[in-house]
Amino acid sequence: MKTIAACVEELLISQPFLEEALFRNIINFSALAEELQQPVSDMLRKPVKTGAIMMALRRYSPPPHLRKSRQMQSVLKELGDITVRSNLVDYTFQNSDTLIKSHARVLKDFNPKAFYGFSRGIYESNIVVSKTEAEKVLHSFEAEVLIGSQNDLSAISIRLPENNSKISGLYYQIFKRLAWEGISLYEVISTTNEFTVLVENHMVDQAFSAIKTLHIN
Known part of the structure; x- marks a missing residue:
């Protein structure tokens, strides 16, 4: 059975720009939770409270290439001609x-x-x-x-x-x-x-x- 956390992760993975913005703390968690409320509810086929979605967002673990953003910036500076x-x-x-x-x-x-x-x-x-x-x-x-x-x-x-x-x-x-x-x-x-x-x-x-x-x- 799908959980709220699994639904949130699936939605974030399908929108990489959103995922990165979340990792960089430039998105309001409350506003994003409201935006995801209906899609998550549809996926679970039952009403879901925004508070539960916010908790899933705060616990979300970003993929390795986002967690290592500083290392990536160093690599990008090494790009050649x-x-x-x-x-x-x-x-x-x-x-x-x-x-x-x-x-x-x-x-x-x-x-x-x-x-x-x-x-x-x-x-x-x-x-x-x-x-x-x-x-x-x-x-x-x-x-x-x-x-x-x-x-x-x-x-x-x-x-x-x-x-x-x-x-x-x-x-x-x-x-x-x-x-x-x-x-x-x-x-x-x-x-x-x-x-x-x-x-x-x-x-x-x-x-x-x-x-x-x-x-x-």
Whole structure:
């Protein structure tokens, strides 16, 4: 049987911005308890008093990445160079038995100064290239099924600390900052020590500024 504490925790986890604001003590417990009263009552299928919700809020234990906020701030200051590449094109192709051969044709005599990114999923694959290489991609993949494409994209790449894979919540901080600024991501490309987001060209300045503030906040 669900408890009030379990319901409160479920609601907070589903709203990470609210969860963080609660941990930072910038939310009024009484006001939040009133806001959660109806959802908690609906989950338990019986009336719940705000006092009981307030008690659950005060006893709530935040996740590790919030409890270690000071450590996270130190890690964010260690983020490396931020590089921006504009005028990119993204193509999505349906996976097939010949896709790798088509991909190999693109890489043959590929301009080393051009941007290139490739990711393969279960059902589809994406290739991101500089606009100057777009025709070569279309020619090399002419026998493949093109699911979709997007022009006028920019890539913002961030060098991550070498131990980033051991840091819980690092990606959350990046995504949170971008979401807070209302920046939608077209695609994400990640390697071991590098993280790249693709946004539309008109949003690149705003996205760059948002990511840059991670160094100083």
